[in-house]
Amino acid sequence: DAGITQSPRYKITETGRQVTLMCHQTWSHSYMFWYRQDLGHGLRLIYYSAAADITDKGEVPDGYVVSRSKTENFPLTLESATRSQTSVYFCASSALAGDPDTQYFGPGTRLTVL
């Protein structure tokens, strides 16, 4: 199906484990983003990517790693999960850099770190 998808939708893991959240978009959008949503904080940008092999840090990058080998995929890895990373994670994409284009959001992944 066309659009932006995230997997898994729900994930429970333990402290110290590595976790990878997947994001896939079918629009060939140049830009992709990862946000986390926490009560009282709204959405905060973790990492973003302008194109394949180009990534940059956002507001809260510590503890996260991203890669973008293909335009359509933008996985987010928690190398050693901590309880403070319990959150809802949203992936988004947009078509053009430097323009006020719409960001299209995926359905989110709810991650619980025990």
Added chain:
Amino acid sequence: AQSVTQLGSHVSVSEGALVLLRCNYSSSVPPYLFWYVQYPNQGLQLLLKYTTGATLVKGINGFEAEFKKSETSFHLTKPSAHMSDAAEYFCAVSDRRGYSTLTFGKGTMLLVSP
């Protein structure tokens, strides 16, 4: 640095009443402004956006917002609330500096009673 302040984490209205959700921003450059809506267990969906031109912007589902530069505000309104409007609303600002990254407010939950 940009910032967005949404006044009121929760707003309650009766069905048929006026909806007013407040957003004030801070930006060192002329901003682009956005309102997104999030329904339970879903991603964010764009309601409307201001880029340039007319300061009164109309969006989906009967919502509109007015950009007031002198007040650094971008309040969201709807003349008559419907039960289906119950959701969380996020205001966001872009500084348009080459990357279309967004800074979000903390969100306002709109509650609609019959």
